[in-house]
Amino acid sequence: MNNRYTEKILEAKDVVVKFNLRGRTLTAIRGISLDLYKGESLAIVGESGSGKSVFTKTFMGLLDANGRVDSGSILYKGNDLAKYTTEKEWLTIRGKEIAMVFQDPMTSLNPLKTVGKQIRETVELHQGLKGAEAKAKTIEILNDVGITMPEIRYKQYPHEFSGGMRQRAVIAIAVACNPNILICDEPTTALDVTIQAQILKLLHKLQEKYSLTIIYITHDLGVVANVADRIAVMYAGDIIEVGLCEEVFYNAKHPYTWALLSSLPQLGVKGEPLYSIKGTPPNLFHEIHGDAFAPRNPYALEVDFEVRPPYFEVSPTHKAKTWLLDPRAPKVEPPKLIVRMLEKWKEAPEHV
Amino acid sequence: MSERKERKKLLEVKNIKVEFGSKKKKFTAIDGVSFDIYEGETFGLVGESGSGKTTIGRAIIRINEVTDGEILYDGERISGNITQEMDHKVIENIQMIFQDPMASLNERAKVDYIISEGIYNLHKHKDEEDRKRMVEQALLDVGLLPEFASRFPHEFSGGQRQRIGIARALVMEPKLIIADEPISALDVSIRAQVLNLLSELQKKKGFTYLFIAHDLSIVRFISDRVAVIHKGKIVELAETEKLYEHPLHPYTRALLSAIPQPDPAIERQKTIEVYDPACHHYETDRPQWVEIEEGHYVLANQEEQETYKEMLRQT
């Protein structure tokens, strides 16, 4: 398999993020390297607290005041965003280069302004349009995000919108900035399945029309099979596995990815207990030795407790940080479910 | 099938209506809803937010008033005006677990008090020692340590708080537990733990569950029978696999078609059906709640019933 997308748009290298909390230091991101390709949609999946939001906030200078990029670089259009310090610098990025959609649409909408006005202001600021032109563009965007009767909706306030419609409005504002990268942080977590499906479809459609690169953040691996070209799995401040969508679903290599897949009710067997991950994620105030997942990993080798695993390449597009992939490691039979997923893939006609 | 006939109806909800607001601005949140829950089963109630799921749960435990129809527990009416004795019987036998483990626990009370509240109210304990023992047992039952009793809710993670919510219900030794989206606010891995705990407790204590959720894959995994609610009306009810394999009502079909599957090949081929209420022609031919085949109920008018019967013949 090959990645259809080859041009790098953003390169994060060894990014470390630390927070100061009452005199103590918490390491939220522990050295992540990730390339983002122009035009792709990348899903970042992981449990809450794994660092999905913090990692992507570093691309926009949105870390809380007690946090900082401690080391590493984030290259975007020849500039290292990790070196940006002033608001002035970040204003050249936020919105016009990289925009973000959050889980709760109300945090991004001004309750006192009509939805139309909020989008239009963004259009004026970022696209340099004025008057009738700006209004026409706003209506077009409302249409694009699937808000019916845009002329009427233009004059309404956020509280007159349903949850799904508000999320569409937030997406409209983000799109109005004309960004290259759109980061969607759990955009459908609070929404019903039918609306979730519609929003995902919408993002897909917008991706083409506005040539967006999309980062899609979610804690639920179950929802990304349709939206992601690639998937990055996060655990305790690190990306422990990354690959094309099919590679991660059908040929997962890291025991944590196995565990995430096994705990999905869609894949569970009725009447039997659902697989559950024992224990809790590590305390990020402490230094982590070896593979952060080792204490909860029934497949852990001795070395997993001592030495942090590097990435092992599974294919040119797929890699995982687990010693199980080391040629010296003993052969381990993955859980039945994972074996079944691989068999399914091999049977699929399009697989070569 | 024949086995089910002998099963006892623990709860009977008969054509209930729940209304909110004053006379001028009346809003019917629940409109003509009927279903039975058999002893020992897990009955799933699924629908989108605002469809009326919580309202039904709250009507059963008498927080919401039922303005029409009635609810029977163990053959006795528990809706409307009832004796204090009956009221206690409801509290003792029917307990509710709430969605948000953060919001549903009293922040200023210790876990010990939170779990004991119901015991105190009904004087279920012989003495202090007895109460302490009950709290300890409840904590152990949900997989928490007895010493957690002296802590405050904010000292716990989301999954642990949901366990405290479950312990609070357990301690009353109820027969029926209404679990209102008990895992929606939790992470995927913790969801699995709480779901397993609920199943385990059911096996051990013989609980009957009314399991409320908007997540259809979880409902499928845990429920014996499922009812689908849309805007205050139940549109379809059947045994779980029957409903998921052969949905009849267009709303059920739309809902099921939208479930995300953790399988790229399936996802890329799937078509999502959209429900348009205008597809019904109810002006002259009114819809009824009918048993279209054994144990499979659907809200449909005469014309639709014919169509659905034909659909069932073809499967």
Ligand SMILES: Nc1ncnc2c1ncn2[C@@H]1O[C@H](COP(=O)(O)OP(=O)(O)O)[C@@H](O)[C@H]1O
């Ligand atoms: N302002 C902050 N101060 C201290 N710790 C923080 C702050 N923001 C985030 N963190 C910590 O960083 C880690 C990653 O958080 P986050 O990126 O929000 O997780 P996710 O988005 O995956 O749920 C968590 O342990 C969180 O508690």
Ligand SMILES: Nc1ncnc2c1ncn2[C@@H]1O[C@H](COP(=O)(O)OP(=O)(O)O)[C@@H](O)[C@H]1O
């Ligand atoms: N106490 C109340 N007063 C007025 N309206 C209410 C009240 N409780 C619920 N509702 C309304 O009843 C409908 C059903 O709500 P609810 O049962 O909470 O839905 P669900 O649990 O399925 O999300 C909603 O439109 C809601 O706004």
Ligand SMILES: [Mg+2]
């Ligand atoms: Mg987050």
Ligand SMILES: [Mg+2]
């Ligand atoms: Mg509810």
